[in-house]
Amino acid sequence: MIEPSTMPSNSYSLEEVMDNSYDSIFVTDAVGNILMANPTAERLLNLTITQMVGRNIRELVEQGHWDKSIALEAIEKRTTVTGMIKTRDGINLMCTSRPLFDSQGNITMVISNSRDRDTLVKLAQTLDKERELVQRYKEEVQYLREQGVKDRHLVAESTAMKNLLLEANWVGPTESSVLLYGESGTGKEILAKYIYSISRRAKEAFITVNCSAIPENLIEAELFGYEKGSFTGADAKGKPGLFELADRGTIFLDEIGEMPLVLQAKLLRVLENGEVRRLGGIHSRKVDFRLICATNRDLKKMVEHKTFREDLFYRINVVPLQLAPLRDRPEDIMAISDVLLKELNKKYGYDKVFSTETLKGFLNYSWPGNVRELRNLIERLAITTRGRVIDYQVEEMPYPPDNRAAGSHQEENGTLRIQVKAKAPLKKVMSQVEQEYIKNTLQDCQGCVSEAARILGIDRSAIYRKVQVVQLRDQD
Ligand SMILES: Nc1ncnc2c1ncn2[C@@H]1O[C@H](COP(=O)(O)OP(=O)(O)OP(=O)(O)O)[C@@H](O)[C@H]1O
Structure with missing residues (x-):
């Protein structure tokens, strides 16, 4: 030829x-x-x-x-x-x-x-179909991202929460790492999503990693990914890690305090070099993400006890934001209850309302599970209450007010009976009395801090400060 x-x-x-x-x-x-x-x-x-x-x-x-x-x-x-x-x-x-x-x-x-x-036409048609599919996936991902952020409206009625939102609005569009502190259920994740939604990376990925939910032996592979055949049980094709998936977007490391020390060192390296290497891999890949972390632990104390790396602490603690417990945000208890019930009424076609006693009970309750507990309770009450009025006794709650260190209740004649621990230091007793008195007044005012401040003759910020200070001392 x-x-x-x-x-x-x-x-x-x-x-x-x-x-x-x-x-x-x-x-x-x-x-x-x-x-x-x-x-x-x-x-x-x-x-x-x-x-x-x-x-x-x-x-x-x-x-x-x-x-x-x-x-x-x-x-x-x-x-x-x-x-x-x-x-x-x-x-x-x-x-x-x-x-x-x-x-x-x-x-x-x-x-x-x-x-x-x-053959070429067929190839072109296949390519067109693939492109269409990719476009559909992109739109779906975008929709899910937006839904994930939008479907929960962040309620902020208390001064503490409003101030926090001001800070979040300021830090959101920057590239700074944010560390959210707060008890479980106070809204760290919803706040992280809010910060992401107003950031320059809002159209990119938002990857959530709960460091305490992934077993210790898997967390490294999850975060860094792995090459094929790098360990028994690994996906035969290999897998990108969550840092890689967060490239150009935001990664939210929830419960960062639970991250094992070995991994803390590796995380620090990623933050310093902006590179990740998959397990079993030889090449590093550049990654560019914004970091938001959250914890309900006292990281500073963990640093002192050498269970959290000091260098990592300073790296992630660039902008610390503190979410107050729900019990210290009576205005939010009222506002969130109202918003949630309205949402449920709309969803199920109800017209339900809370009785005054129920709302008083909400204000008097300690909410150890914070907003999550409030959400769940309201959903349960809205669904299980037969009539229009939701009348729920605070005594039925898992941690009724009497279980708290210092209890109080109002007598028929309008006087207030406050219980304090005998043989306690005077300063502590005075603080407890002050706190109970403030809380009781807040209850009487249906959680309206401005009204309580007027009755007590102090300003609103003093109410938050005093309630919070006493709570912190209680924990000592
Ligand atoms: N201010 C708020 N307004 C409306 N919903 C809220 C608010 N704060 C929290 N929630 C809701 O309460 C629930 C718990 O919030 P979230 O998951 O953000 O708390 P968290 O602090 O991250 O909890 P954990 O530490 O247990 O992960 C979620 O359903 C969230 O949407």
Whole structure:
């Protein structure tokens, strides 16, 4: 099939390449005489190799074997030409002809390769379908991202929460790492999502990692990913880690205090180098994410006890934000209850309301599970209450007020009876009395801090401060 004069020394391997090429290949000289052709050309053009080699393409076109020659066009234009030709059997071929030149600029040969257009059309159609699918997935991901952020409205009625939102609004659009402190259920995750939603990375991924929920032996693989076959039980194809998935977006490391020390060192390295290496991998990959962490532990104390790395602590504690417990945010208890019940009324077509006693009970309760507990309780009450009015006794709650260190209750005649621990230091007793008195007044005012502040003759911030200070001392 190859003319002896043009046959290269390693003709065997070249022949093999030609014979097995999926494309039709034929080579002509500078005037269009066919020097060689391969079996695919034979099949597509419906001419044997011997019928082609030695003949001029112009002649074959004139005989109607195909309608025109791209190779002749390439010779004439002295450049690579791509075009469509149609064979006698009606096959449409896309043909590219490329002239080669010697050192004097003379054409030495023209290499033409062609492929059945239908195959190309099918490929293009498959590609279009794939592109459409990718676009649909992108839109779906975007929708889910937005839903994840939007479906929970962040309620902020208390001064503490409003101030916190002001800080969040300030830090949101920056690239700073944020560390959210707060008891479980106080809203650290919802606040993290809020910060993300107002950041420059809002259109990118938001990846949540609960460091305490992933078993210690798996957390490294989850965060860093792994190459195929890197450990028993690993996915055969390998897997990208969560840092990789968060690239260009935001990663939220919840319960960061639970991260094992070994991993803390690795996290620090990622933060310092901006690179991750999969388990079993040899190459590092650049990653660019914004970090938001959350904890309900006292990380500073953990640093003192050497259970949390000091260098990592300073790295993540760039902007610390503290979420107050719900019991210290009576205005939020009221507002969240109201918003939640309205949401449920809308969802189920109800028209339910809380009795005054129920709301008083909510204010008097300690909410150890914070907003999460309040949410769950309201959902349960809305669904299980038969009538319109939700009347729930605070005594039915899992941690009724009497269980707290210092209890109080109001007598019929309007006086307040406060219980304090006997033989306690005066300062502590005074604080407890102060706290109980403030809480009781707040209850009387349905959680309205401004009204309570007016009655007590102090300003609103003093109420938050005093209630919080006493709570902290109680924990000592
Ligand atoms: N201010 C708020 N307004 C409305 N819903 C809230 C608010 N704060 C918290 N929630 C809701 O309370 C529930 C618990 O909140 P979230 O998961 O953000 O708390 P968390 O502090 O991250 O808890 P954990 O530490 O246990 O992970 C969620 O359903 C959240 O939507």
